[in-house]
Amino acid sequence: MPGxxxxxxxxxxxxxxxxxxxxxxxxxxxxxxxxxxxxATENLQHxxxxxxxxxxxISEGGIVGAAVGLGAxxxxxxxxxxxxxxxxPATDQLISEAARLRYRSAGEWWCPITVRAPYGGGIYGxxxxxxxxxxxxxxxxxxxxxIPSTPxxxxxxxxxxxxxxxxxxxxxxxxxxxxxxxGHHDSPVTTWTGHPDAEVxxxxxxxxxxxxxxxxxxxxxTILAYGTMVHVAIAAAAxxxxxxxxxxxxxxxxxxxxxIFNSVLKTxxxxxxxxxxxxxxxxxxxxxxxxxxxFYALEAPIERITGWDTxxxxxxxxxxxxxxxxxxxTLRRMVESR
Amino acid sequence: xxxxxxQDLHIPEPSIRPGGExxxxxxxxxxxxxxxxxxxxxxxxxxxxxxxxLIRVLDLDxxxxxxWDPQLSPEQLRNGLRAMMLTRAYDERMMRMQRQGKxxxxxxxxxxxxVAVAATLALRKSDMCFPTYRQQGILIARDWPIVDMMNQxxxxxxxxxxxxxxxxxxxxREAGFFSISGNLGTQYSQAVGWAMGAALDGDxxxxxxxxxEGATAEGDFHYAxxxxxxxxxxxxxxxxxxxxxxxxxxxxxxxxxxxxxxxxLGVGIPSLRVDGNDYLAVYAATSWAAGRARAGHGPTVIxxxxxxxxxxxxxxxxxxxRPSQEPSEWPLGDPVDRLKRxxxxxxxxxEAEHETLWAELDEQxxxxxxxxxxHGMLKHGARSDPASMxxxxxxxxxxxxxxxxxxxxx
Numbered sequence: 001m002p003g004x005x006x007x008x009x010x011x012x013x014x015x016x017x018x019x020x021x022x023x024x025x026x027x028x029x030x031x032x033x034x035x036x037x038x039x040a041t042e043n044l045q046h047x048x049x050x051x052x053x054x055x056x057x058i059s060e061g062g063i064v065g066a067a068v069g070l071g072a073x074x075x076x077x078x079x080x081x082x083x084x085x086x087x088x089p090a091t092d093q094l095i096s097e098a099a100r101l102r103y104r105s106a107g108e109w110w111c112p113i114t115v116r117a118p119y120g121g122g123i124y125g126x127x128x129x130x131x132x133x134x135x136x137x138x139x140x141x142x143x144x145x146x147i148p149s150t151p152x153x154x155x156x157x158x159x160x161x162x163x164x165x166x167x168x169x170x171x172x173x174x175x176x177x178x179x180x181x182x183g184h185h186d187s188p189v190t191t192w193t194g195h196p197d198a199e200v201x202x203x204x205x206x207x208x209x210x211x212x213x214x215x216x217x218x219x220x221x222t223i224l225a226y227g228t229m230v231h232v233a234i235a236a237a238a239x240x241x242x243x244x245x246x247x248x249x250x251x252x253x254x255x256x257x258x259x260i261f262n263s264v265l266k267t268x269x270x271x272x273x274x275x276x277x278x279x280x281x282x283x284x285x286x287x288x289x290x291x292x293x294x295f296y297a298l299e300a301p302i303e304r305i306t307g308w309d310t311x312x313x314x315x316x317x318x319x320x321x322x323x324x325x326x327x328x329x330t331l332r333r334m335v336e337s338r
Numbered sequence: 339x340x341x342x343x344x345q346d347l348h349i350p351e352p353s354i355r356p357g358g359e360x361x362x363x364x365x366x367x368x369x370x371x372x373x374x375x376x377x378x379x380x381x382x383x384x385x386x387x388x389x390x391x392l393i394r395v396l397d398l399d400x401x402x403x404x405x406w407d408p409q410l411s412p413e414q415l416r417n418g419l420r421a422m423m424l425t426r427a428y429d430e431r432m433m434r435m436q437r438q439g440k441x442x443x444x445x446x447x448x449x450x451x452x453v454a455v456a457a458t459l460a461l462r463k464s465d466m467c468f469p470t471y472r473q474q475g476i477l478i479a480r481d482w483p484i485v486d487m488m489n490q491x492x493x494x495x496x497x498x499x500x501x502x503x504x505x506x507x508x509x510x511r512e513a514g515f516f517s518i519s520g521n522l523g524t525q526y527s528q529a530v531g532w533a534m535g536a537a538l539d540g541d542x543x544x545x546x547x548x549x550x551e552g553a554t555a556e557g558d559f560h561y562a563x564x565x566x567x568x569x570x571x572x573x574x575x576x577x578x579x580x581x582x583x584x585x586x587x588x589x590x591x592x593x594x595x596x597x598x599x600x601x602x603l604g605v606g607i608p609s610l611r612v613d614g615n616d617y618l619a620v621y622a623a624t625s626w627a628a629g630r631a632r633a634g635h636g637p638t639v640i641x642x643x644x645x646x647x648x649x650x651x652x653x654x655x656x657x658x659x660r661p662s663q664e665p666s667e668w669p670l671g672d673p674v675d676r677l678k679r680x681x682x683x684x685x686x687x688x689e690a691e692h693e694t695l696w697a698e699l700d701e702q703x704x705x706x707x708x709x710x711x712x713h714g715m716l717k718h719g720a721r722s723d724p725a726s727m728x729x730x731x732x733x734x735x736x737x738x739x740x741x742x743x744x745x746x747x748x
Contacts, residue, residue: 057564065524065528065558065562066531069468069530069531071531073536093528093558102731103731106500142731166733254736254738
């Protein structure tokens with residue numbers, strides 16, 4: 001099993017999908033000859049030809065609209081929105097069309113599309129290259145939302161998304177493309193080399209949508225996280241000196257509530273970490289579910305450690321980012337209150 | 339040019355409002371037969387004039403002229419007339435049923451039957467249509483059972499869409515009729531995507547999309563034109579210019595400065611502007627566009643210039659914003675009447691046959707109506723099992739929806 005970075009694992013998943021299914025077509029801005037601004041589609045046009053992997057105009061609404069039509073035709077489009085921040089022109093096609101086509105036609109039509117989009121901060125991308133819009137889409141009936149945190153999951157989840165017959169938003173934490181990131185932005189950059197989760201199996205495999213992963217088993221407190229924040233949460237718990245159980249949700253819709261509830265029932269504490277803004281964020285849904293199902297086991301209020309309710313500020317990235325210090329402080333407070 | 343004030347925001351206004359005399363003097367009606375019919379491999383730049391003029395075949399007496407005459411057989415002509423008349427008979431009954439409280443909503447296509455029927459019968463049955471809510475004529479032209487359409491309007495127990503869509507938002511995969519959305523324009527870029535799929539597979543099928551002139555202001559219209567041009571997708575992009583978007587006249591969508599067909603020229607798509615009430619002109623333009631698409635020459639834009647005779651929907655009252663006698667003074671006539679005259683002039687039809695056909699179609703619609711009503715209506719009688727509302731959100735019902743279905747008591 002070769003070690004791979006997350007971006008290499010994504011490239012490998014796309015390669016496997018193109019080889020495996022004739023109906024897979026990939027398009028998006030810069031994804032063809034050039035191979036994508038983050039190199040996710042590197043060499044794929046060369047390998048599979050222009051009819052399978054091609055460039056699209058700067059038109060997110062057009063890209064998704066065309067993908068819906070291609071999906072209805074019988075193709076399995078895997079499209080790239082260059083940054084999740086650019087997805088908003090396509091929201092009508094995603095929310096009103098892709099999400100509802102099967103429902104409104106009572107199963108006559110559907111669109112098995114996968115929408116890949118790099119998301120999240122930590123790269124000094126400012127307010128238009130750092131956003132985490134997952135909560136907008138997890139709110140929509142008919143869409144699945146997937147966010148990997150490791151190279152091996154990225155490949156398995158992406159292949160599962162492509163195999164899925166429903167529209168899937170696949171948000172890729174771009175800060176993790178080339179290495180794990182524990183939130184210490186002033187430490188030297190680490191790569192995926194040697195990381196156990198960078199061992200990526202060859203060929204086709206899937207990680208089922210709707211299955212969470214216990215990223216770190218523990219007893220003191222449950223931390224619910226996804227994407228970059230899985231790594232940050234693990235580091236924060238260690239710094240707080242706590243034996244935390246960190247759950248990597250992997251998919252927000254469908255959500256593996258069993259793994260979440262079992263953990264909170266065991267630890268009696270639940271912290272939720274996401275980079276997205278707090279109000280109406282996915283953490284609110286998690287908090288509501290946990291209080292409903294684990295209320296009598298809870299020993300402290302459920303806490304949310306999130307991005308602030310501001311746009312992502314360029315120069316104040318690390319004051320905005322819910323880093324290890326903020327998470328550790330909250331965890332200590334939760335545990336001390338018992 | 340008139341000199342205006344240095345700064346003066348122009349708010350377009352129709353020439354006449356209620357109480358005034360309808361004025362169609364600004365409409366440039368070219369002579370039937372005067373437009374040339376170019377070869378299908380022509381460049382858009384060489385036929386710019388066809389995007390600004392008006393392709394007409396039939397004069398108002400029913401005679402056909404010029405290169406665009408599609409030379410249809412008597413049977414084809416009578417089929418077209420029948421489909422338009424059935425569409426009208428269907429619309430008349432369903433609006434009456436809505437007025438009687440049997441349906442929550444209805445939308446007629448009166449005066450625009452040719453835009454759907456001719457543009458469908460000039461395609462192959464296997465071609466894929468991406469309609470708006472005013473092309474019920476597509477389904478009827480493809481012989482789709484009207485009782486099935488009524489079941490949808492009534493959201494009854496036989497509604498294949500299981501009561502999930504408002505009336506007239508039909509879907510029929512079997513008839514090549516894409517599920518209608520209420521969000522205007524979205525079907526346009528989807529049609530291009532579908533056509534891209536057909537081109538990728540070397541499929542002989544093509545796609546045809548319809549949009550209203552009002553919705554050409556939506557982003558999807560422009561995405562679709564760009565994608566169709568860039569990838570040379572085998573698609574026909576119909577713009578139904580019926581001059582009214584609910585209460586706003588076409589000037590608010592940009593009609594004062596250019597034609598809607600001319601939008602296609604900016605991206606190099608050959609673009610035609612046709613008399614949308616002229617069955618033969620719409621048929622001929624569609625045949626030309628379909629021939630282009632099938633021969634690998636890519637997309638065509640067709641603006642069908644027509645007139646929305648009735649209100650936008652059962653919820654609209656057009657007398658509030660336009661003279662109520664305007665529809666009867668529309669100078670391009672009625673598509674059913676004009677095709678009928680053509681058949682009469684050619685000796686292929688008689689007034690008696692016409693009356694008999696109306697009676698026959700009315701009876702057909704009445705019988706279908708009785709059958710549909712036996713399956714229930716929105717507020718009376720049977721409907722789909724409400725438990726089914728949790729199905730088809732996803733291919734498989736996920737755990738959280740199963741829980742909610744239990745919570746709902748199903």
